[in-house]
Amino acid sequence: MPEVMFAGPDGRLEGRYHHSSEPNAPLALVLHPHPLHGGTMNNRITYTMYRSFEKMGFSVMRYNSRGVGRSQGRYDGGIGEISDAAAALDWMQMVNPNSTELWISGYSFGAFVGMQLLMRRPEISGWISVAPPANDYDFGFLAPCPCSGLMIAGGRDEMAPEPGIRKLVDKLNTQKNVTVDYRIFEDADHIFAKQADRVAEALEDHVNTMRGRKALALAAD
Incomplete structure (x- = not known):
């Protein structure tokens, strides 16, 4: 998983990127938890979703995101972090100009950032949100939500807390x-300390199911 450095809106950002051997492979962007609470791209659940x-x-x-690890800049209350996510997406799309499928996946604060990005990028095909902080942030912007x-x-x-989600x-x-697709x-x-494998299984099951339905729909047309 080669290290990459790419331009963000407040300086260079540090990432890890895996380039698929399949031609025109689908893309996925994975977002980490809150940077002020120790969230980094090496968080266990973030890494699990990446793999x-x-x-x-x-x-x-x-x-x-900005101010974390070797990424430049400083925490910006979520606004700048959304711009960082958009910059990461821009970089991936530049490297993969012919990809036609894009997924966004976030954990905790990363789920909030990911859903914000979802509203700004109509090309996103699907999303994964693990433990979205529904009590701490207003998700009313998802009106209407662009996709399942x-x-x-x-x-x-x-x-x-689960009731808020x-x-x-x-x-x-x-x-x-x-x-x-709601799973408790x-x-x-x-922390999901003992559930990383279950998160991986749920993610793969959902993505494969949705991609299979899309393929069947396209074949029917």
Whole structure:
């Protein structure tokens, strides 16, 4: 997984990028938890999601947002971090100009940033949100949500309580042409310390299912 440095809006950003051997492979961008609470691209769940996309044949990147690791700049309350995510996406699309499929995947604060990016980039095909902080951030911007995705909550998560995430899921599921695949890991807290493998299995199951449905729809046309 080669290290990459690319231009961000507030200086250079550090990432890890896997380039698929498959021609015109789908793309995935993975976003880490809150930088002020120790979140980096090497977070276990972030790394797990990265490897899952790699396993499925994606070209995939994870990166450190501004002020984290060797990335330049300083934390910007979420606004600048959304711009960092857009810059990472721009870099991947520049390297893969013929890719026609793009997924966004985030954990905790990274889930909030990822969903913000979703609203700004209509080319995104699907999304994964693990422990989105629905009680701490207003997700009302998802109106309407552009596409369906997977949301994972921990039943023992005190930082992103499951009832708050369920309310968000219920709201999204009322929108036309949007279905949230909602999975609760009853024994998981916010760290998902013993559930990394289950996160990987859920992600791969959801992505493969959605891609299979899309392929069937295209074949029917």
